[in-house]
Amino acid sequence: MFVKLCGLRTESDVTVAIETGADAVGFVLTSSPRQIDVDLAARLVAEVPADVLTVAVVRGITAAEAGEMALKTGVRALQLHGDYPRESFDELAELPFGLVRATALGPETDVRTGAFGEELLLIDSPVAGSGEQWDITRLAENPPTGKWMLAGGLSPETVAGAISVARPWGVDVSSGIESSRGVKDHGRMREFVLAARGQGL
Numbered sequence: 001m002f003v004k005l006c007g008l009r010t011e012s013d014v015t016v017a018i019e020t021g022a023d024a025v026g027f028v029l030t031s032s033p034r035q036i037d038v039d040l041a042a043r044l045v046a047e048v049p050a051d052v053l054t055v056a057v058v059r060g061i062t063a064a065e066a067g068e069m070a071l072k073t074g075v076r077a078l079q080l081h082g083d084y085p086r087e088s089f090d091e092l093a094e095l096p097f098g099l100v101r102a103t104a105l106g107p108e109t110d111v112r113t114g115a116f117g118e119e120l121l122l123i124d125s126p127v128a129g130s131g132e133q134w135d136i137t138r139l140a141e142n143p144p145t146g147k148w149m150l151a152g153g154l155s156p157e158t159v160a161g162a163i164s165v166a167r168p169w170g171v172d173v174s175s176g177i178e179s180s181r182g183v184k185d186h187g188r189m190r191e192f193v194l195a196a197r198g199q200g201l
Protein backbone atom coordinates (compact mmCIF):
# COMPACT_ATOMS: atom_id res chain seq x y z
CA MET A 1 0.00 0.00 0.00
CA PHE A 2 1.41 3.36 -1.11
CA VAL A 3 1.25 5.85 1.79
CA LYS A 4 1.51 9.63 1.55
CA LEU A 5 1.83 11.77 4.67
CA CYS A 6 0.78 15.33 3.90
CA GLY A 7 1.12 18.78 5.42
CA LEU A 8 4.62 18.39 6.84
CA ARG A 9 6.06 21.65 8.14
CA THR A 10 9.22 20.93 10.09
CA GLU A 11 12.51 19.07 9.77
CA SER A 12 11.44 16.67 12.47
CA ASP A 13 8.19 15.95 10.62
CA VAL A 14 10.25 15.00 7.59
CA THR A 15 12.71 12.89 9.58
CA VAL A 16 9.89 10.93 11.21
CA ALA A 17 8.01 10.52 7.93
CA ILE A 18 11.10 8.97 6.38
CA GLU A 19 11.60 6.72 9.42
CA THR A 20 8.02 5.44 9.12
CA GLY A 21 8.74 4.19 5.61
CA ALA A 22 6.15 6.47 4.00
CA ASP A 23 6.27 6.43 0.19
CA ALA A 24 5.48 10.10 -0.28
CA VAL A 25 5.51 13.34 1.70
CA GLY A 26 3.42 16.41 0.94
CA PHE A 27 4.08 20.09 1.49
CA VAL A 28 1.14 22.52 1.28
CA LEU A 29 2.14 25.73 -0.48
CA THR A 30 -1.20 27.57 -0.52
CA SER A 31 -3.66 28.82 2.07
CA SER A 32 -3.98 26.29 4.90
CA PRO A 33 -3.01 25.85 8.56
CA ARG A 34 -0.24 23.70 7.05
CA GLN A 35 0.98 26.21 4.51
CA ILE A 36 4.73 26.69 4.29
CA ASP A 37 6.61 29.03 2.00
CA VAL A 38 8.58 27.95 -1.02
CA ASP A 39 11.98 28.49 0.62
CA LEU A 40 11.16 26.28 3.60
CA ALA A 41 9.62 23.67 1.30
CA ALA A 42 12.82 23.63 -0.78
CA ARG A 43 14.90 23.07 2.36
CA LEU A 44 12.65 20.24 3.54
CA VAL A 45 12.54 18.64 0.08
CA ALA A 46 16.33 18.57 0.08
CA GLU A 47 16.21 16.37 3.21
CA VAL A 48 14.12 13.68 1.53
CA PRO A 49 15.86 10.64 0.00
CA ALA A 50 15.28 9.92 -3.67
CA ASP A 51 13.10 6.87 -3.03
CA VAL A 52 10.46 8.96 -1.25
CA LEU A 53 8.20 10.99 -3.52
CA THR A 54 8.06 14.71 -2.66
CA VAL A 55 4.77 16.43 -3.50
CA ALA A 56 3.85 20.12 -3.59
CA VAL A 57 0.16 20.57 -2.79
CA VAL A 58 -1.73 23.60 -4.11
CA ARG A 59 -5.29 24.84 -4.35
CA GLY A 60 -6.85 28.05 -5.64
CA ILE A 61 -3.95 29.40 -7.68
CA THR A 62 -3.34 29.31 -11.42
CA ALA A 63 -1.54 26.42 -13.06
CA ALA A 64 1.26 28.79 -14.04
CA GLU A 65 1.73 29.94 -10.44
CA ALA A 66 1.60 26.35 -9.21
CA GLY A 67 4.20 25.25 -11.74
CA GLU A 68 6.52 28.09 -10.80
CA MET A 69 6.25 27.31 -7.08
CA ALA A 70 6.79 23.60 -7.61
CA LEU A 71 9.89 24.25 -9.71
CA LYS A 72 11.38 26.42 -6.95
CA THR A 73 10.91 23.69 -4.33
CA GLY A 74 12.47 20.88 -6.36
CA VAL A 75 9.58 18.49 -5.68
CA ARG A 76 9.07 15.43 -7.87
CA ALA A 77 5.30 15.84 -8.09
CA LEU A 78 2.69 18.61 -8.03
CA GLN A 79 -0.76 17.91 -6.57
CA LEU A 80 -3.44 20.14 -8.10
CA HIS A 81 -6.27 20.13 -5.62
CA GLY A 82 -9.79 21.08 -6.69
CA ASP A 83 -11.37 21.71 -10.04
CA TYR A 84 -8.38 22.28 -12.27
CA PRO A 85 -9.40 21.63 -15.88
CA ARG A 86 -7.65 19.39 -18.35
CA GLU A 87 -5.96 22.50 -19.83
CA SER A 88 -4.09 23.11 -16.57
CA PHE A 89 -2.57 19.65 -16.77
CA ASP A 90 -1.65 20.22 -20.42
CA GLU A 91 0.02 23.49 -19.45
CA LEU A 92 2.20 21.75 -16.88
CA ALA A 93 2.90 18.56 -18.82
CA GLU A 94 6.40 19.50 -19.98
CA LEU A 95 7.69 20.51 -16.55
CA PRO A 96 10.12 18.19 -14.76
CA PHE A 97 7.73 16.74 -12.20
CA GLY A 98 4.76 14.40 -12.21
CA LEU A 99 1.18 15.55 -11.69
CA VAL A 100 -1.39 14.42 -9.16
CA ARG A 101 -5.06 15.23 -9.89
CA ALA A 102 -6.89 15.65 -6.59
CA THR A 103 -10.66 15.86 -6.68
CA ALA A 104 -13.77 15.12 -4.68
CA LEU A 105 -16.12 12.47 -6.02
CA GLY A 106 -19.04 13.92 -7.92
CA PRO A 107 -21.48 12.45 -10.43
CA GLU A 108 -19.42 13.78 -13.35
CA THR A 109 -15.96 13.06 -11.94
CA ASP A 110 -13.67 11.27 -14.36
CA VAL A 111 -12.16 8.60 -12.12
CA ARG A 112 -9.78 7.12 -14.66
CA THR A 113 -6.21 7.79 -13.57
CA GLY A 114 -4.47 9.58 -16.43
CA ALA A 115 -7.68 11.04 -17.90
CA PHE A 116 -6.18 14.54 -17.56
CA GLY A 117 -2.61 13.37 -18.24
CA GLU A 118 -1.80 12.94 -14.55
CA GLU A 119 0.39 10.17 -13.11
CA LEU A 120 -1.70 9.71 -9.97
CA LEU A 121 -5.33 10.37 -9.08
CA LEU A 122 -6.45 11.32 -5.57
CA ILE A 123 -10.09 11.07 -4.49
CA ASP A 124 -10.67 13.26 -1.46
CA SER A 125 -13.50 14.59 0.71
CA PRO A 126 -15.35 17.69 -0.56
CA VAL A 127 -13.36 19.85 1.89
CA ALA A 128 -9.70 19.04 1.36
CA GLY A 129 -7.53 18.94 4.43
CA SER A 130 -10.52 19.22 6.77
CA GLY A 131 -10.28 15.79 8.35
CA GLU A 132 -13.95 15.27 7.50
CA GLN A 133 -14.94 11.71 6.67
CA TRP A 134 -17.07 11.12 3.59
CA ASP A 135 -19.14 8.27 2.27
CA ILE A 136 -16.52 6.15 0.56
CA THR A 137 -19.09 3.46 -0.26
CA ARG A 138 -20.10 5.82 -3.13
CA LEU A 139 -16.90 4.73 -4.87
CA ALA A 140 -18.58 1.42 -5.64
CA GLU A 141 -20.94 3.21 -8.07
CA ASN A 142 -18.04 4.78 -9.96
CA PRO A 143 -14.86 2.79 -9.18
CA PRO A 144 -11.59 4.60 -9.97
CA THR A 145 -9.07 2.89 -12.21
CA GLY A 146 -5.28 2.86 -12.22
CA LYS A 147 -3.02 4.29 -9.52
CA TRP A 148 -5.41 6.19 -7.29
CA MET A 149 -5.19 7.30 -3.68
CA LEU A 150 -7.93 7.65 -1.14
CA ALA A 151 -7.99 10.65 1.22
CA GLY A 152 -10.36 12.55 3.46
CA GLY A 153 -10.74 11.97 7.16
CA LEU A 154 -8.43 8.98 7.34
CA SER A 155 -6.64 8.22 10.60
CA PRO A 156 -4.69 5.38 12.23
CA GLU A 157 -8.02 4.17 13.61
CA THR A 158 -9.95 4.21 10.31
CA VAL A 159 -7.46 3.60 7.51
CA ALA A 160 -7.49 -0.20 7.51
CA GLY A 161 -11.30 -0.31 7.31
CA ALA A 162 -11.33 2.34 4.58
CA ILE A 163 -8.83 0.35 2.54
CA SER A 164 -10.93 -2.78 2.81
CA VAL A 165 -14.01 -0.90 1.55
CA ALA A 166 -12.49 1.29 -1.18
CA ARG A 167 -9.55 -0.87 -2.31
CA PRO A 168 -7.34 2.07 -3.32
CA TRP A 169 -3.78 1.80 -4.67
CA GLY A 170 -2.66 4.25 -1.99
CA VAL A 171 -3.79 6.44 0.90
CA ASP A 172 -3.11 10.05 1.85
CA VAL A 173 -3.59 11.77 5.20
CA SER A 174 -3.09 15.06 6.94
CA SER A 175 -5.55 15.86 9.76
CA GLY A 176 -5.63 12.33 11.15
CA ILE A 177 -1.95 12.41 12.05
CA GLU A 178 -2.08 15.72 13.95
CA SER A 179 -2.31 16.60 17.64
CA SER A 180 -3.86 19.96 16.77
CA ARG A 181 -4.61 21.66 13.48
CA GLY A 182 -1.40 21.92 11.46
CA VAL A 183 0.78 20.23 14.10
CA LYS A 184 1.92 16.73 13.22
CA ASP A 185 1.85 14.04 15.91
CA HIS A 186 4.86 11.84 15.26
CA GLY A 187 3.39 8.87 17.10
CA ARG A 188 0.25 9.03 14.98
CA MET A 189 2.33 9.28 11.80
CA ARG A 190 3.99 5.98 12.73
CA GLU A 191 0.66 4.38 13.69
CA PHE A 192 -0.91 5.47 10.41
CA VAL A 193 1.74 3.89 8.21
CA LEU A 194 1.62 0.64 10.17
CA ALA A 195 -2.17 0.53 10.06
CA ALA A 196 -2.27 1.28 6.33
CA ARG A 197 0.09 -1.61 5.73
CA GLY A 198 -1.97 -3.98 7.86
CA GLN A 199 0.45 -3.95 10.78
CA GLY A 200 -1.61 -1.88 13.21
CA LEU A 201 -2.30 -2.84 16.80
Ligand SMILES: O=C(O)c1ccccc1N[C@@H]1O[C@H](COP(=O)(O)O)[C@@H](O)[C@H]1O
Nearest residue numbers: 006032128129131151152153173174175
Ligand atom coordinates in the same frame (compact mmCIF):
# COMPACT_ATOMS: atom_id res chain seq x y z
O1 LIG B 1 -3.91 19.72 4.07
C1 LIG B 1 -4.32 20.81 3.68
O2 LIG B 1 -4.41 21.77 4.45
C2 LIG B 1 -4.70 21.00 2.25
C3 LIG B 1 -4.94 22.27 1.79
C4 LIG B 1 -5.29 22.47 0.48
C5 LIG B 1 -5.42 21.41 -0.38
C6 LIG B 1 -5.19 20.13 0.07
C7 LIG B 1 -4.83 19.90 1.38
N1 LIG B 1 -4.59 18.64 1.88
C8 LIG B 1 -4.95 17.44 1.24
O3 LIG B 1 -6.13 16.95 1.84
C9 LIG B 1 -6.02 15.55 2.02
C10 LIG B 1 -5.94 15.21 3.47
O4 LIG B 1 -7.13 15.44 4.06
P1 LIG B 1 -7.39 15.13 5.62
O5 LIG B 1 -6.91 16.31 6.37
O6 LIG B 1 -6.58 13.90 5.96
O7 LIG B 1 -8.85 14.93 5.69
C11 LIG B 1 -4.74 15.13 1.36
O8 LIG B 1 -4.97 14.79 0.02
C12 LIG B 1 -3.90 16.37 1.44
O9 LIG B 1 -2.95 16.40 0.40
